[in-house]
Each structure stands twice: as structure tokens, then as C-alpha cells.
Amino acid sequence: xxxxxxxxxxxxxxxxxxxxxxxxxxxxxxxxxxxxxxxxxxxxxxxxxxxxxxxxxxxxxxxxxxxxxxxxxxxxxxxxxxxxxxxxxxxxxxxxxxxxxxxxxxxxxxxxxxxxxxxxxxxxxxxxxxxxxxxxxxxxxxxxxxxxxxxxxxxxxxxxxxxxxxxxxxxxxxxxxxxxxxxxxxxxxxxxxxxxxxxxxxxxxxxxxxxxxxxxxxxxxxxxxxxxxxxxxxxxxxxxxxxxxxxxxxxxxxxxxxxxxxxxxxxxxxxxxxxxxxxxxxxxxxxxxxxxxxxxxxxxxxxxxxxxxxxxxxxxxxxxxxxxxxxxxxxxxxxxxxxxxxxxxxxxxxxxxxxxxxxxxxxxxxxxxxxxxxxxxxxxxxxxxxxxxxxxxxxxxxxxxx
Numbered sequence: 317x318x319x320x321x322x323x324x325x326x327x328x329x330x331x332x333x334x335x336x337x338x339x340x341x342x343x344x345x346x347x348x349x350x351x352x353x354x355x356x357x358x359x360x361x362x363x364x365x366x367x368x369x370x371x372x373x374x375x376x377x378x379x380x381x382x383x384x385x386x387x388x389x390x391x392x393x394x395x396x397x398x399x400x401x402x403x404x405x406x407x408x409x410x411x412x413x414x415x416x417x418x419x420x421x422x423x424x425x426x427x428x429x430x431x432x433x434x435x436x437x438x439x440x441x442x443x444x445x446x447x448x449x450x451x452x453x454x455x456x457x458x459x460x461x462x463x464x465x466x467x468x469x470x471x472x473x474x475x476x477x478x479x480x481x482x483x484x485x486x487x488x489x490x491x492x493x494x495x496x497x498x499x500x501x502x503x504x505x506x507x508x509x510x511x512x513x514x515x516x517x518x519x520x521x522x523x524x525x526x527x528x529x530x531x532x533x534x535x536x537x538x539x540x541x542x543x544x545x546x547x548x549x550x551x552x553x554x555x556x557x558x559x560x561x562x563x564x565x566x567x568x569x570x571x572x573x574x575x576x577x578x579x580x581x582x583x584x585x586x587x588x589x590x591x592x593x594x595x596x597x598x599x600x601x602x603x604x605x606x607x608x609x610x611x612x613x614x615x616x617x618x619x620x621x622x623x624x625x626x627x628x629x630x631x632x633x634x635x636x637x638x639x640x641x642x643x644x645x646x647x648x649x650x651x652x653x654x655x656x657x658x659x660x661x662x663x664x665x666x667x668x669x670x671x672x673x674x675x676x677x678x679x680x681x682x683x684x685x686x687x688x689x690x691x692x693x694x695x696x697x698x699x700x701x702x703x704x705x706x707x708x709x710x711x712x713x714x715x716x717x718x
Contacts, residue, residue, distance in 0.1 A: 366388070367390045368387055368389045369389075369392045370404060370413070371391060372392075376405070378402060378405065379401055380397065380402070383404065383406045383407065385408050386410040387410075387412075388411075390413070391414070391415050391416045391447065394419050394421055395420045396421050396423065397420070397426035397451075399425035400426070401427060402458075403422070403426075403428070404431070406439055408439065409440040409441055410440070411439070411442050413430075413442070413444045414446055414447075415444070415445065415446050416446060420449045421450060422450065422475070423451070423453075427453055428452055428454050428457070429455070430444060430449065430456070430457045430459075433460075433462060434461065439461060439463070440463045441464050442459070442464075442465045443466040444457065444465075444466075445468045445469045445470065446468075447469075447470060448471045448472075449470060449471070449473070449475070449479075450473040450474055450475065451474050451475065455478050455479070456480055457480045459481060459483070460484040462483075462492065464491075465482050465483070467480060467492065467493070468495045468496050468497065471497065471498045471499075471500075472498070472500070473498075473500050474500070478502060478505045478508050478528075479519075480497060483510035483511050484530075491511040491512030492511075492512035492513075493514075494512070494515075495514070495516050496517065497518075498517065499517070499519050499520075500519070500520045501520075501522065505522060505524045505525045506520070507526070508528045509527070509530070509532045511531045511532060513532065514527060514533070514535075515535045515536055516535075517537045519546070520540050521540075521542065522542045523542075524544050525542060525545045525546070525548045526542040526547060527539055527546070529547065530549045530551070532550075534552065535552075535555055536554070538558075539556070539558045539559075539566075540557070540560055541561065543561075543562040544561070545566070546558030546565045546566060546577075548564070549567075550568065550569040550570050551568075551571075552572075552573075553568055553570070555575065556574075557575065558576075558580065560578075562581050564583045564585070564586045565577030565583070565584045566584070566585045566587075568586070568588070569587070572587060572591065572592070573593075574596065575597075578598070578600050578601065579599075579600045580601045582603045583604045583605070583606070584596075584599070584619070585598055586604075587606065587608050587614075588609045589609035589629075590609070590612065591613075593606055594617070596617045597617070598619045598625075600622070604619075604623055604625070604627045605622035605625045605642065606627070608628050608629060612633075613632070613635075614632060614634045615634075615635045616635075617637045618638045619639045619640075619642065619646075620641050620642065621641050624669075625640070625647060626647045627647075628647065628648070628649045628651065630651030630653050631652075631653045631654065632651075632655070633654070635658050638660045639660070640661075640662045640664070643665060644665055645664055645668065645669040646659070646661035646662075646666070646685070647659060647661065647668045649671060649672070650671050650672070653674055655675075655678075656677045656678075657678050658679045659681070660681045661680065661683070661688075662682075662684050663683075663685065664685045665685065665687070666685060666688075667683075667685040667689060667717070668680060669690040670691050670692060672692070674695065676696045677691075677696070678698040678713040679698060682715070682717045689715065698713030698715050699713070699715065700714075700715045700716070
């Protein structure tokens with residue numbers, strides 16, 4: 317018996333055969349393999365994590381672990397200190413150390429959390445970041461012998477001396493940078509930074525200074541509740557806060573600009589000879605809002621609710637300051653040869669108090685003080701206008717008392 321397919325059925329059958337043939341060709345692929353031995357496409361462990369685990373490194377007589385080669389290192393677990401040893405000793409240039417969120421935990425009688433370099437072998441180009449260094453017998457990080465050192469995102473807590481120290485022992489110095497760090501409860505300074513920059517850091521509850529900066533720039537930092545000064549030393553302080561410290565908020569030689577100092581036991585700002593103090597706010601300090609040594613420029617500051625708002629030694633310029641509600645004087649000049657010019661003094665016991673002669677007092681405005689101007693004589697003072705109503709005097713150096 318013969319079977320006859322209609323024309324549409326024959327066309328469908330031929331299409332299926334053709335489609336099946338094409339599927340076979342696609343699935344089969346090439347029959348000849350590429351030349352050479354087979355090559356793995358998987359990554360090695362070193363390719364996945366090219367850094368070196370510090371916890372696997374041996375130590376020596378003074379350190380639990382020693383980094384002796386350049387490279388990138390990281391912690392895989394917490395490191396616990398040993399008596400008479402540092403946690404990590406770094407002896408190589410060009411090292412990056414990622415604490416990886418772990419802590420270096422010291423013990424009684426231990427040395428430093430991290431020691432950098434030796435007296436005969438300073439270290440260059442070090443970066444330490446991202447972890448906690450606490451309870452070491454000496455310093456959290458001793459980076460005195462590190463050139464071009466970067467320390468960031470580290471918390472130094474309750475160490476036996478300074479929490480983080482960098483930059484002191486290198487000659488000539490290539491300054492360290494310390495940023496986004498917290499140093500709290502250490503038995504000496506929170507930070508000691510020389511010839512470098514410390515920025516966006518907090519120093520609290522340390523038994524000496526919060527930040528001791530020598531020839532350094534301090535910017536956007538906070539020093540609070542430290543036993544001596546919140547911020548001290550020399551260089552530049554910018555846009556920082558010093559609150560509730562045991563002596564001065566800021567005790568500094570150099571330039572102090574844009575800072576807020578309050579509730580410190582002694583002076584808000586104690587600026588040594590030749591300093592520039594500009595655009596700061598000093599309030600509720602136990603002694604002076606701003607105390608200036610010889611030859612300082614004190615301009616554009618606000619000082620209220622202190623003993624004296626601004627106290628001058630000799631040969632200073634005090635201009636455009638606002639001194640309000642200070643219990644002794646808005647401006648107190650202890651010395652001579654000061655220029656006190658264009659200040660606003662309100663609600664103080666005395667607006668301007670001069671202890672000696674030889675000062676120049678011009679263009680100031682005193683209002684609602686118990687006594688506007690206290691002059692012992694022998695000073696050069698513009699006319700003091702006390703009359704109310706329309707000002708009749710056109711004297712360019714006149715002072716006002718109302």
C-alpha cells in the first residue's frame with residue numbers, strides 16, 4: 317500500500333528535516349582542539365588576594381610580627397601583644413598595612429602597637445589604615461622614623477603613652493599626614509605630629525594634650541576633655557574645636573583661624589608672641605577668651621562670657637573684635653604699644669582696660685559696660701563721645717561710650 321502526502325504535508329516534513337540538520341551542526345561544534353596543553357581558566361589564590369597576611373609573618377626578640385619587605389599587607393585576625401614586644405615592626409619602604417577592621421590588642425608590659433623603622437633605618441612611604449590599636453604599654457603607633465607616612469581611619473585607645481605619633485625623628489622631615497583618626501584615653505598626648513598635617517581627627521580624654529602639633533597644620537579637628545590643652549604647639553590651626561579641656565583650649569604659636577573654643581578651664585586661646593588670631597569664637601572659658609603674647613594680631617574674633625574677652629601683652633593689634641559679657645574686661649591691655657582699634661565692647665565690667673601707658677585706642681564702640689574706658693594716663697586715646705542723639709563730632713579717631 318502506498319502513502320501519498322499532500323503538498324503542504326510534504327513541505328512541513330522537509331522543514332523539520334532541515335531544522336534537525338541545522339541543530340546537529342550547532343551542537344557539534346569544532347572537532348579539532350586548539351594546539352598546546354589545556355590551560356585553566358580559574359584564578360589562583362594569589363590572584364584573588366595578592367596581599368600578604370601579617371598574622372603569618374614571624375617575629376623577633378622585640379616584635380610579634382616583622383614586615384621586612386615592601387608590599388601590601390593585611391590582618392586576618394586580631395593580634396594580641398606580648399610582654400616586652402611591639403605588635404608589628406615595619407622595616408621596609410613602600411608598605412601599605414590594612415588592619416582590615418581588626419584590633420591590635422596590647423597587654424601590660426608590651427611596647428608599641430606598631431613600631432616603624434629604627435634609628436639607623438628610617439622608613440619611607442608607609443600607609444596604615446582601618447583598625448583599632450589599644451592598650452599597648454607605650455605608643456599605639458610610633459611613626460617617628462617614617463618619611464611620607466599616611467595614617468588614616470585608625471582608633472588609638474588607652475595606650476600607655478601617645479596614641480599616634482609621627483614625624484619627629486626624620487631629618488630632613490617629609491611630613492606625615494594623619495586623618496580621620498580618633499585617639500582617646502591615652503596616658504600622654506592623643507596625637508603628636510611634627511612637620512606634617514593632621515585633619516578631621518578627634519582627640520578626647522587624653523592625660524596630656526589632645527593634639528601636640530609642632531610645625532604642623534591642624535585642620536577640622538576636635539580636642540575635648542583632655543587633661544592639659546586641647547590643641548597645642550606651633551604651625552597653623554584651621555576650623556577646629558577645643559572644648560572642656562583642663563588648661564587651654566588652644567595653646568599655640570602661629571596662625572589660629574576659624575576655631576571655636578569654649579568651656580576650657582583656663583584660656584580659650586593662648587597665642588604666643590607673633591601669632592595671628594583671626595575669626596575665632598571664644599566663650600565660657602575660665603580665664604581669658606583670647607590671651608595674646610607680644611606682637612600678635614587679633615582680628616575679627618568673638619569673645620563672650622570669659623574673664624577677659626581679649627588680653628594683650630605688648631605691641632599687639634586688636635581690631636574688629638566683638639567682646640560681650642566678659643566678667644572683667646572686653647579688652648585688657650597688660651603691656652604697652654598696643655593698637656586697639658574698631659572693636660565693639662558690650663555688657664562687660666569694663667569695655668577697655670589699660671594697665672600701662674603708651675597704647676593707642678581709637679574708633680572703638682563701648683556700650684552697656686559698667687565702665688567704658690579705664691585709662692591710667694599716658695595713653696593716646698581718640699575723643700570719647702558719650703552724648704546721645706545725633707553725632708556732632710567728625711573726629712576720625714573718635715571712640716564711643718553709650
